Amino acid sequence: MYRHITTLTEFVVAQEKKNPHATGSFTLLLTHIENAVKIIASHVKRSGLVDILGKTGATNAYDEEVMKLDDFSDKLLFDMLKDSGQVGYVASEEKEEPVCVDKKGKYNVFFDPLDGSSNIDVNINIGTIFSIYQNKGDVLQEGRKQVAAGYVLYGSSVMFVYSSGQGVHGFTLDPTIGSFLHSHENIRVPETKNYYSINDGNVELFEDSMQRYLTSIKKEEKPYQSRYVGSMVADVHRTLLKGGIFMNPANKKRPTGKLRLMYEVNPMSYLIEQAGGSAVSSQGKSPLDIEPQNLTQRVPIVLGSKKEIEKYLTFL
Ligand code: AHM
Numbered sequence: 001m002y003r004h005i006t007t008l009t010e011f012v013v014a015q016e017k018k019n020p021h022a023t024g025s026f027t028l029l030l031t032h033i034e035n036a037v038k039i040i041a042s043h044v045k046r047s048g049l050v051d052i053l054g055k056t057g058a059t060n061a062y063d064e065e066v067m068k069l070d071d072f073s074d075k076l077l078f079d080m081l082k083d084s085g086q087v088g089y090v091a092s093e094e095k096e097e098p099v100c101v102d103k104k105g106k107y108n109v110f111f112d113p114l115d116g117s118s119n120i121d122v123n124i125n126i127g128t129i130f131s132i133y134q135n136k137g138d139v140l141q142e143g144r145k146q147v148a149a150g151y152v153l154y155g156s157s158v159m160f161v162y163s164s165g166q167g168v169h170g171f172t173l174d175p176t177i178g179s180f181l182h183s184h185e186n187i188r189v190p191e192t193k194n195y196y197s198i199n200d201g202n203v204e205l206f207e208d209s210m211q212r213y214l215t216s217i218k219k220e221e222k223p224y225q226s227r228y229v230g231s232m233v234a235d236v237h238r239t240l241l242k243g244g245i246f247m248n249p250a251n252k253k254r255p256t257g258k259l260r261l262m263y264e265v266n267p268m269s270y271l272i273e274q275a276g277g278s279a280v281s282s283q284g285k286s287p288l289d290i291e292p293q294n295l296t297q298r299v300p301i302v303l304g305s306k307k308e309i310e311k312y313l314t315f316l
């Protein structure tokens with residue numbers, strides 16, 4: 001029996017058509033991101049084979065010059081975004097400064113080309129994260145102003161998950177045809193789930209409120225179950241689909257936490273909120289309302305199921 005399955009491109013075009021003022025510019029931008037991540041995915045898959053893990057400039061088993069996978073992904077994404085003809089400024093977690101591609105370009109894009117890259121060597125999931133704003137001249141805008149955000153998870157399957165303000169949609173790469181197919185419609189974060197995801201090794205360094213919270217959830221009649229990959233895309237993806245709470249909080253060694261506002265926290269918080277979950281930073285404030293101070297700013301983040309975040313907030 002024939003059944004038509006929507007591809008990512010078809011889906012984006014259909015979404016854009018709903019907006020009478022749309023010009024096709026966003027579709028073009030997303031298509032370029034899609035093409036870049038497909039190439040990254042194919043390299044991630046072969047990374048164990050071709051010794052691509054060597055340092056930049058090293059040679060692989062075939063005597064070819066290899067580039068670290070995160071450098072490669074960074075350059076590729078940058079080039080593809082530039083080629084799209086739709087971007088004003090592009091900022092990457094791998095670079096210190098944003099790059100002006102075209103002052104008049106319609107969108108500014110922030111990306112983390114390969115998050116969790118320390119996990120490549122051990123064959124654990126990694127991901128690409130992106131965040132898109134209108135180019136209004138000011139590169140640093142509040143997360144609330146994102147027009148779209150998403151991530152790609154290089155896992156047992158490759159998944160592209162994004163939102164442009166009309167829910168969160170998931171697509172799985174069919175490697176036999178090279179297209180992302182619509183596999184997860186309008187993803188909603190379950191309201192509650194007894195999963196907690198945090199680097200527990202830092203427990204003695206956490207603030208008192210966090211320590212009290214963690215002690216309490218372990219003492220419940222049905223104790224919370226620990227789930228921590230250490231790759232943000234994987235941990236947030238699980239939280240999006242299964243629910244629970246993901247935390248990268250302040251600690252004595254890192255008073256602002258480890259994750260970056262513009263590259264990691266804002267896009268993931270936007271997706272979680274779009275899917276009906278909650279995200280909070282210091283003092284329970286939404287990270288999306290933080291006025292960014294600089295590109296590399298780090299902020300504490302706690303996100304996940306609505307009821308789990310409400311419970312956590314009672315400990316502040
Ligand atoms: P990276 O950008 O250097 O790859 O680091 C970010 C990663 C996230 O994917 C993950 O959530 C976090 O680091 C884990 O950090 P921790 O060392 O606190 O467990």
Ligand code: MG
Nearest residue numbers: 093112115116
């Ligand atoms: Mg990162």
